Amino acid sequence: MAESNLKKDILMLNMEAQLEEIAFEMFGKTVKELSDSETYYALLVFVKRVMKVSDQNIGKKKIYYISAEFLIGKLLSNNLINLGLYDGVEKLLSKYGKSLSSIEEIEPEPSLGNGGLGRLAACFLDSIASMGLPGEGIGLNYHFGLFKQVFKDHLQCAEKNDWIEENSWLTKTDITFDVYFGKKKVTSRLYDIDVAGYRAGVNKLRLFDIESVDESLVKEGIDFDKTKIDKNLTLFLYPDDSDEAGNLLRIYQQYFMVSNAAQLILKEMKDKKYDLRHLDDHAVIQINDTHPTMIIPELIRILVEDKAFTMDEAIEVVSRTCAYTNHTILAEALEKWPLKYLKKVVPQLVPYIEELDRRVKDKYKKNSKVWIIDKDERVHMAHIDIHYGFSVNGVAAIHTQILKDTELNHFYKIYPEKFNNKTNGITFRRWLLSCNRELAGYISELIGDGYKKDANCLERLLEFKDDAKVLERIGQIKMNRKKELCEHIKEKEGVILNPDSIFDIQVKRLHEYKRQQMNALYIIHKYLEIKGGKKPSRPITFIFGAKAAPAYVIAQDIIHLLLVMQEIINNDPDVNEYMKLVMVENYNVSYAEKLIPACDISEQISLASKEASGTGNMKFMLNGAVTLGTSDGANVEINELVGDDNIYIFGAKSDEVIKHYEKADYVSKNYYKKSPVIKEAVDFITSKAALKAGHKENLKRLQDELLNKDWFMTLLDLEDYIKVKDQALSDYEDRKKWNRMALVNIAKAGFFSSDRTIAEYNRDIWHLDIGAGTMAKK
Numbered sequence: 001m002a003e004s005n006l007k008k009d010i011l012m013l014n015m016e017a018q019l020e021e022i023a024f025e026m027f028g029k030t031v032k033e034l035s036d037s038e039t040y041y042a043l044l045v046f047v048k049r050v051m052k053v054s055d056q057n058i059g060k061k062k063i064y065y066i067s068a069e070f071l072i073g074k075l076l077s078n079n080l081i082n083l084g085l086y087d088g089v090e091k092l093l094s095k096y097g098k099s100l101s102s103i104e105e106i107e108p109e110p111s112l113g114n115g116g117l118g119r120l121a122a123c124f125l126d127s128i129a130s131m132g133l134p135g136e137g138i139g140l141n142y143h144f145g146l147f148k149q150v151f152k153d154h155l156q157c158a159e160k161n162d163w164i165e166e167n168s169w170l171t172k173t174d175i176t177f178d179v180y181f182g183k184k185k186v187t188s189r190l191y192d193i194d195v196a197g198y199r200a201g202v203n204k205l206r207l208f209d210i211e212s213v214d215e216s217l218v219k220e221g222i223d224f225d226k227t228k229i230d231k232n233l234t235l236f237l238y239p240d241d242s243d244e245a246g247n248l249l250r251i252y253q254q255y256f257m258v259s260n261a262a263q264l265i266l267k268e269m270k271d272k273k274y275d276l277r278h279l280d281d282h283a284v285i286q287i288n289d290t291h292p293t294m295i296i297p298e299l300i301r302i303l304v305e306d307k308a309f310t311m312d313e314a315i316e317v318v319s320r321t322c323a324y325t326n327h328t329i330l331a332e333a334l335e336k337w338p339l340k341y342l343k344k345v346v347p348q349l350v351p352y353i354e355e356l357d358r359r360v361k362d363k364y365k366k367n368s369k370v371w372i373i374d375k376d377e378r379v380h381m382a383h384i385d386i387h388y389g390f391s392v393n394g395v396a397a398i399h400t401q402i403l404k405d406t407e408l409n410h411f412y413k414i415y416p417e418k419f420n421n422k423t424n425g426i427t428f429r430r431w432l433l434s435c436n437r438e439l440a441g442y443i444s445e446l447i448g449d450g451y452k453k454d455a456n457c458l459e460r461l462l463e464f465k466d467d468a469k470v471l472e473r474i475g476q477i478k479m480n481r482k483k484e485l486c487e488h489i490k491e492k493e494g495v496i497l498n499p500d501s502i503f504d505i506q507v508k509r510l511h512e513y514k515r516q517q518m519n520a521l522y523i524i525h526k527y528l529e530i531k532g533g534k535k536p537s538r539p540i541t542f543i544f545g546a547k548a549a550p551a552y553v554i555a556q557d558i559i560h561l562l563l564v565m566q567e568i569i570n571n572d573p574d575v576n577e578y579m580k581l582v583m584v585e586n587y588n589v590s591y592a593e594k595l596i597p598a599c600d601i602s603e604q605i606s607l608a609s610k611e612a613s614g615t616g617n618m619k620f621m622l623n624g625a626v627t628l629g630t631s632d633g634a635n636v637e638i639n640e641l642v643g644d645d646n647i648y649i650f651g652a653k654s655d656e657v658i659k660h661y662e663k664a665d666y667v668s669k670n671y672y673k674k675s676p677v678i679k680e681a682v683d684f685i686t687s688k689a690a691l692k693a694g695h696k697e698n699l700k701r702l703q704d705e706l707l708n709k710d711w712f713m714t715l716l717d718l719e720d721y722i723k724v725k726d727q728a729l730s731d732y733e734d735r736k737k738w739n740r741m742a743l744v745n746i747a748k749a750g751f752f753s754s755d756r757t758i759a760e761y762n763r764d765i766w767h768l769d770i771g772a773g774t775m776a777k778k
Contacts, residue, residue, distance in 0.1 A: 015085070016092055018046055032096045039098060040076065040106040041167050043089065047079050048169070051194040054083070057201035059769045062268075063128065063135035063284050063762075066261050067121040068254070068291035069237065070139050070205055071113025072193070073589030075169050077104050077434045082130070082196040109590050110169070110193075111145020111161040112207070114237060114547070115509035116615050117327055119589065120395075120754075121288055123615070125205060126427040127754040129197030133768050138261045140253065141170070141191050141207035142237045143215055147222050149547050149586040154563035154694055158222045158550050160236075162215075169193045176211070177263045179256055182347045186230050187211045188260050198429050198452070208260040209234050222550065242551040244341075251337060251345045258295040261285075262302055276308065280320035284766045287324045287389065290335040293381040296322055296388050297352040304352075311355065315388065323765050324385035324392050325422070327612050329399065329407055330513065335381040339373060353379060360387055369410045386411045386418070391765045393422045396613035396634045398654060406658060422761055423637060424613040425754035428455055431619045435593035439477050439623065443746075446470065455753035462747045471739040478600070478624055478742065485598035489543075495570065495582045501539035502732050504628075504725075505620075506603035507587055507595055510546035510555040513610040513712045517558050517702070519544075519603060521681040521714070522722055523565055523581060528680060530575045537733060540579045545587030545595065557702040559583070561685060564694035592616075597623045600738075601648075601728055604629030605721065607712045609654035611635075618752035624742035628728055630717070634752070641748040646741045650724035651717035660713065668710035671718070678718055682706055 016031075022042045023031045034042060077100075080086040090100045113119065121137060128135040147158035164170065175190040193205040214231035217224040224232055226245035229252050239253075240246045265283055266276070274282045285295060296318055303314040328334065343350050357372035360383075364370050372383045386392050386408070392415070394400030400421035404412045412419055433440045433452065443451065446464060451457035464470040482499040490496055506519050523542055530536070544562055548555035566581045584591055602620035604611075604627055611633035621627060621638060629635040630651040639647050652660075660666040672678050684690060685703040706714060732738050750756075762768055 015046070015088055018049070019043070019092070022046055036098065036103050037106050039093070040103050043076060043080075043103065044107075044167060044169070047076065047083070047085070048171070048194070050083055050085070051079070051196055051202050054196070055201045057129065057132050057134045057197070057203055059134040061134070061282050061284065061766075061768050063133060063286060063766050063768060064138055064261065064265055065121065065124060065128070065135060065286045065288060066138045066258070066292040066295060067118070067288035068139060068257065069113035069115075069118025070121045070125070070137055070207075071115070071118030071589060072110050072122040072125075072205070073119075073430065073593070074104065074107045074109050075193075076107050078126075078430050079194075079196050081429055081433050082126075082198045082200075084199060108163045108165060108168075109588050111148075111163045112139065112142055112237070114146045116613075117289055120424055120615055123425065123427040123430075123754040124758060125195045125203065126197070126429060127425070127758040129195045129203040130200050130427075130429070131755060131758060131762075131770055132197065132200050133203075133758070133762060133766075133770060135203050135768075137195070137203075137205040138257070138264065139205070139207055140234050140237075140257050141209040142234055143209075143213065144218065144222070144236050146237045146547065147550070151563060151583075151585050154560055154567065155698075156548055156556055156559045160218050160222055170207070175264070175267075177208075177260050179259045180348065181229065181252060181255070181345055184229070186233065186256070188256070190260070190264070206264065208257065210256070238549070240551050247337075248341055248345055251341055254291050255294055255298070255346050255349070258292050258298050261292070261295055262298045266299075266302065276303065277313070277317060279317050283321055284768075285322045286761070286765075287322060287385055289325065289327045290381040290385065293324075293335070293384050294346070294349065296384055297349050297356060300356075301349060301352045315356070315359075319388045320390055322385070322389040324382070324389045326382065326392060326394055326399075326403060326408070329402055329610055329612060331407070336374075336378040337381065339377040339379055342379060353384070356384060356388060364414075367410060370414065383411075386415065390418065391420065392418045393420045393761075393765070394612065395422060395424045396637065397421055397423060398609075398631075398636045399612040399633060402609055402654065402658075420764055422757055422764075423634060423752075424615050424618070425752050425757035426615050426618045426622070427754050428452070428622065430593075431596070432622055436477075436481065436597040436623055438480060439597065439746075442473060442477060451750070455750035455755060458747050458750040460747075461743055465740055465743055465747075468736065471736055471743060474624060474743055474746075475735060475739040478598070478739075481594075481597040481623075485594050488594050489582060489584065493582055493584060495566075495580065497541050497580055497582065498539050501541040501580070502600050502729060503541050503543060503598055504601040504603065505543045505595055505599040505625075506605070507543070507545035507584075507592060508614075508616050510548040510552075510558060512554060512558075512714075514606050515712060515714055515717075516544065516546060516562070517706065518605055518714045518718055518721060520558065520561050520565060521678075521718055522725060523569070523579075524681045524684045525677060525722060526579060527565070527569055527572075527575060528684065530578050531572075535578055536729065538729070539577065540729065542579070542581045543595065544581075544583040545591055546583075547587060554702060554705055557698045557705075560694060560698040561690075561702055564690055564699070567693045568689055592619070596620055596625070599623065599625040600732065601625065601725075602627045602629075604632075604635050605651075605717075606630060606632045607657060607717070608632040608652055609657045610712065618749065621745045621752070622749040624746050626728070626738070626741050626745060628725055637751070638745075638748075641751060642744050646744045646748075648724050648728045650720045652713070657713065657716075660716075666710075666713055666716060668713070668715045669707050671715035672707055675715075675719060677722065678715055681718075682715075 144160035148161040150157045170191045173190045195203045210233045300314040303309040447460040486497045602625040604617045614633040628648040
């Protein structure tokens with residue numbers, strides 16, 4: 001350990017000499033002569049060298065966090081901050097007239113995730129490392145990620161997101177495994193990305209690729225031959241599953257991930273000469289949503305087929321090792337694979353799944369809702385996790401309660417001791433220290449640096465909630481971020497925004513339950529108000545960012561409506577002085593790091609009972625935005641923390657929504673008929689103005705959906721949403737009051753640190769020794 005620290009200290013002390021050496025090795029230039037792009041690659045090599053000689057977190061037990069997604073974002077600034085190098089590098093580069101913030105823009109964003117699930121996993125890896133816990137993330141190395149979003153003719157188009165470069169954070173290892181799909185064999189290759197803890201040890205994100213991957217399979221857009229498994233397995237995250245080939249490919253991917261994970265974990269156990277009969281003393285496997293579920297039968301299969309374990313013994317030890325995190329209340333999002341598909345893809349695993357199901361059915365013959373294989377021959381992946389894992393956790397207090405009371409109530413009655421809540425969190429290193437350095441610096445001026453390690457220290461900001469100078473500075477910092485965002489959007493989107501306007505922002509995965517369509521109806525309502533002569537006292541800027549799954553037609557139609565309204569509003573001289581709308585293209589972590597610090601009103605408007613937690617709400621809160629939301633997910637806990645005076649809550653509560661579903665008594669057309677405001681907004685979707693700018697097929701289909709189905713009850717909450725949102729816009733005019741609300745939100749955000757979440761996972765589920773030790777890397 002001492003030797004490693006010495007090597008790291010030498011590298012850091014000789015930073016300038018090291019960078020000069022790297023610059024000459026790579027480009028034959030001095031640092032001063034490097035372009036911004038060349039400087040980025042030199043810094044990448046330097047930081048990787050520092051992490052290579054940094055200590056790694058070790059202990060007798062390790063957490064393996066398995067996830068289909070790790071939305072890690074750009075890594076340069078985050079690594080520099082966590083390693084304590086940021087200020088030194090910034091100062092050094094400024095000596096040569098270089099801007100570190102400009103150089104950070106060069107870095108391509110790793111396309112390894114989609115939304116909240118992947119971003120949460122990334123935050124957790126940061127916190128696991130920062131707390132000195134021995135742990136690794138395990139996933140897949142997707143070459144083209146989800147997709148790159150491009151807007152053409154007011155429609156979303158998908159292109160491959162080609163992010164992997166010759167010089168990247170990925171490090172190729174010499175670890176390979178054979179993975180069998182029946183008699184078909186493919187060979188994997190492990191790539192590592194180092195995860196630097198904040199002033200702590202280094203862990204790894206371990207990503208498996210297929211040796212025979214062929215990027216040339218993708219000819220146009222994101223279309224490719226889904227049947228060429230030996231060439232396509234790691235091309236895309238969540239390939240289109242609208243046909244059988246797409247469904248099969250997803251199963252191939254999931255099994256490829258867990259087979260490699262199982263082999264890696266067992267290899268590490270054997271290398272350390274641990275007794276596999278006590279696997280749970282040395283490993284805990286956290287199954288992040290249902291995508292990695294097959295790790296359970298796969299581990300059982302390997303242990304049994306190695307002749308070392310009986311079936312009973314294998315099931316027992318694996319069940320003591322695996323824990324499951326549920327991320328959804330949506331029944332359609334709980335994976336159910338046709339048994340016939342599994343027989344095609346992984347015939348060797350099916351007997352073990354059938355055996356696990358047989359044991360369940362022997363115990364619960366009459367309770368078909370807890371069976372693994374149902375009467376329609378579908379395999380319920382979450383049911384495997386619940387029966388054969390030792391912990392089941394939800395990700396927000398209300399979410400966990402709904403799981404216990406309704407969605408998973410049959411399981412809760414059987415295993416009450418397994419259920420627990422772990423409210424999600426975010427890493428403050430990225431979502432404050434990195435993306436809003438001015439705010440972080442001002443907080444340090446006010447209360448010191450303690451909050452960087454203990455986020456609860458932010459509560460001390462409440463001492464300044466009535467300090468006029470502090471509140472004014474909080475408002476000025478927000479204005480600075482808004483001006484920066486205006487410049488960025490002007491450059492990227494070609495839209496000129498007014499930083500003095502109210503920034504109302506909704507950025508998240510496009511899904512009907514998140515109700516971007518309700519926000520769109522509000523925008524139509526506000527547009528028609530202004531056209532009718534009712535002008536707002538201050539201009540409003542509505543900003544959206546979202547990708548829709550390529551096979552999710554209605555979600556694509558919502559994007560189309562937003563882009564149509566963007567054209568109508570921004571080009572209408574009667575209106576564009578008072579409101580603007582922009583939907584940013586290809587929303588990702590990097591865009592979020594610019595949008596979130598600039599936000600005034602944070603839109604968290606999912607239908608109550610449908611959002612498990614949300615983490616965007618926490619990031620906005622931390623950066624001084626005020627939440628406008630329903631009593632859903634972590635909004636409930638935000639409300640409890642900041643109080644009713646510092647948040648805007650509207651809409652039906654969870655119990656009311658659940659009753660509507662139980663009684664099937666919600667009829668959207670009734671709301672449309674009885675409310676002139678709702679009718680006017682919905683009718684505008686197919687008005688002459690909208691049809692002139694957009695496509696009738698998309699707009700009519702969306703309108704019909706709202707009037708004849710509206711499964712996520714948009715019209716139920718619309719009038720209350722309009723009322724409460726208008727109140728928020730009015731309240732914004734009292735600048736002192738609004739800045740006070742912003743400060744209270746920042747001060748109360750400490751609870752939502754992912755460090756707190758991980759501490760709770762460790763206390764209740766993992767039982768690792770915190771800061772058990774570090775080991776010098778060789």
